[in-house]
Amino acid sequence: MADIFKEVEEELKKDKALEWWKKYSPYVYGAAAVIVLGTGGWQGWQVYDRNSRTESSEQMAAAVELARSGDSEGAIAALSELRDSGASGYRLLAGFENARLLAERGDTAGAIAIWDGIAESSAASPAFKGLAEILSVLHQMETADPEVLSSRLAGLAGPGQPYRASALELQAVLAMKKNDHETARTLYTQVTDDPEAPLGVRRRAAVMLDALPAPVSDPAAESAVPAATDSGTTTEGGTTE
Secondary structure (H helix, E strand, O other), X not given: OHHHHHHHHHHHHOOXXXXXXXXXXXXXXXXXXXXXXXXXXXXXXXXHHHHHHHHHHHHHHHHHHHHHOOOHHHHHHHHHHHHHHOOOOXXXXXXXXHHHHHHHOOOXXXXXXXXXXHXXXXXXXXXXXXXXXXXXXXXXXXXXXXXXXXXXXXXHOOXXXXXXXXXXXXXXXXXXXXXXXXXXXXXXXXXXXXXXXXXXXXXXXXXXHHHOOOOOOOHHHHHOOOOOOOOOOEOXXXXXX
């Protein structure tokens, strides 16, 4: 999770001087025209990119404010526009916020479509794609085939993956939905034994391990154990001593 916020922070750092930009943008626009005419395309592109990011930043801020004020309809419309035409990075952030708002208002299918789109996007980083996959699966736990969902999480549950603990936890829940308590026990144990897993996730896994039914004994192994008698040891003659 830290990697995600670090990446978002890097994107937002590019707009560190947003307030300065708002104040002096008219002068920059004038300078941009001179640069484009005087030195060609590369410098012009740099100015255009900065302008595009500033505009996207303002659109994102406005959409978030609409959501905070209770105008989810307006926020969703603004975010949808930003997803289509915003600067790189902001399109991705707008997608996550758009999906969140859709899920909150009950349009789970619309939210899942956005998360799945991010998960399959070649433009998104592995961290963002993994987060989108987790969110998509999480919102389909009650409706989709557990086997299909668990297979989608397999790539995120391997050692070293940033969402390993969350993926294992979701896989354990899916196993329990199939009454596969032994698989659930194995998965929860992997979580509790992982020192890199978030503390809250480890605690939940420990609680679930305690709540699971006791492991089923092997009948074949039990039948191989001789029954004990209360009267002593049986002799060759069939009598007890």
